[in-house]
Amino acid sequence: MSDLLATIPDQYLLQDKAPAPRTLWDVVRASAAQYPEAAAIDDGEILTYAELIQDVEAWAADLRQHGVMRGDHIGIRMSSGQRDLYLAILATLAAGAAYVPVDADDPDERAEMVFGEAGINGIFTDEGFRKLNPSTGVDQDEPHLEDTAWIIFTSGSTGKPKGVAVTHRSAAAFVDAEAALFLQDNPLGPEDRVLAGLSVAFDASCEEMWLAWGHGACLVPAPRALVRSGMDLGPWLIRRDITVVSTVPTLAGLWPAEALDNVRLLIVGGEACSQELVNRLATSDREMWNTYGPTEATVVASAAMLQPDHPVSIGLPLNGWDLVVIDGEENPVRPGEVGELVIGGVGLARYLDAEKDAEKYAPLPSVGWERAYRTGDHVRLEEDGLYFVGRVDDQVKIGGRRIELGEVEANVAALPNVYNSAVAVNKTAAGESVLVGYVSLEDPEAGFDHRAAKERLAETMPAALVPRICVMDELPIRTSGKVDKKALPWPLPGVGIEAVGLSETEEWLAQLFVDVLGVSVEDEDADFFTLGGTSLAAATLVGRIRERFPTVAVRDLYDHPRLGSLAEIIDATAPSAQNVKKRHVKPVGAGTRLLQ
Structure with missing residues (x-):
């Protein structure tokens, strides 16, 4: 062992504690053997684990009849919220192939780029499976440990997204390592229902799926439109008896606390988590965890249980992962010091681009690692965990x-x-x-x-x-x-309310548009989404509106995105003589000048 490696706190070097090797197909079959009659997927109709295995094996046999081999790459571009999406993913894995997901809503050009870079041999769409190119695989056996399970593309610094391939060994280790963290006093099991709300093109979706299938729990897909609506997902969580949620802090912060009353495990990640959110959502009846990890290190590399009034950390490594924080000389820093986080261990994936792989997974000689992933994240090393400081680059x-x-x-x-x-x-x-x-x-x-x-x-x-x-x-x-x-100027020059003759409600609402979007509002026809509003921005706006008008729903904004129309809906909830419109006369058919 390198002398410098010996300076790293023992709790950051857990490669020797890696879970026993197995594949994702092993994982789901083990759950099915233990809980055959438990619900595996509930998209409005229950599919038990016994039925799931039967359907997946039938789909996998059909893939093999189409000539799919172990080692092939299969594209997945299917609508969210339905069981067929998950059957396609599992059948691909069972056939020994890797799935390559693209969100159904992403542009065709991006889908073509992703599938082209990954060299897919076939594709699942809502219409079914279609074989595209000759097989490049080796045989028609079940998946092996070092076979690729999935290829997910991340945003690229060179203008070109990067394909990241994760093996079954790494993926199953991630599933089993997380199992050693959460709810140790009352482990996940068949009574649990896990929200599936993330795009399968986003690697955090792997956590949702396998929190269910790794424990005999039920995966409950949510319609994408509902997930995007932010706060309106809260009542759905109650109606569908959701007990486990993995999401980003922004969305978790939009749900009323009572929407999580039945949730006993809440996992957040993907962005900074505020102390206020922890104080509100981490309770004696609910475990709340903060997770951290790049796609290149298999979804999650570290985690911390969050407690009210305790500093928010990204925690310690999962069993099987090694973490080291290095200075500018690539030597390990000591506790209390800041440096770049580098990851080693069982979770290391690889880039499809060999040159990029050699660059980002280069050896780390100072601690004797032959392969290590440089995250580009600055963190502070402490005995109790890592604390995120910021990015080294423009990511x-x-x-x-x-x-x-x-x-x-x-x-x-x-x-x-x-x-x-x-x-x-x-x-x-x-x-x-x-x-x-x-x-x-x-x-x-x-x-x-x-x-x-x-x-x-x-x-x-x-x-x-x-x-x-x-x-x-x-x-x-x-x-x-x-x-x-x-x-560079910010706020943008001239941004504000340019409209004249607005009612009191429109004037107030227009200022909220400006605050949330950072763009000008020219008249009552200003459309929130045309001005750049996203699903998260929509949830933020409605949150601001609800401070004054609690009954307004996110759906109201989606149905009435124009300023004037939304103001009418708001006025209808609390009529007031002060809301009489003082409009200027506008020529019929006059258009609006868009800011973007």
């Missing part, structure tokens, strides 16, 4: 989704008539994180078409990555020649 988290600005910047730079550009993450007055693309124009007289730019960006990137655009005469430049991001 950010928005709504729990990891975003590398390089991918967004590459797409913004490719827009027509853009001469120079930069992308930054800013905070609105309501605390909402938003992406903003700043551009200068090659030909200012030709102008910039905001609507066309947004449509083009939406064709190539998921909605979460599409920024609003600010056109500037020129971008501030440092002496190095790079854009000075600290000098």
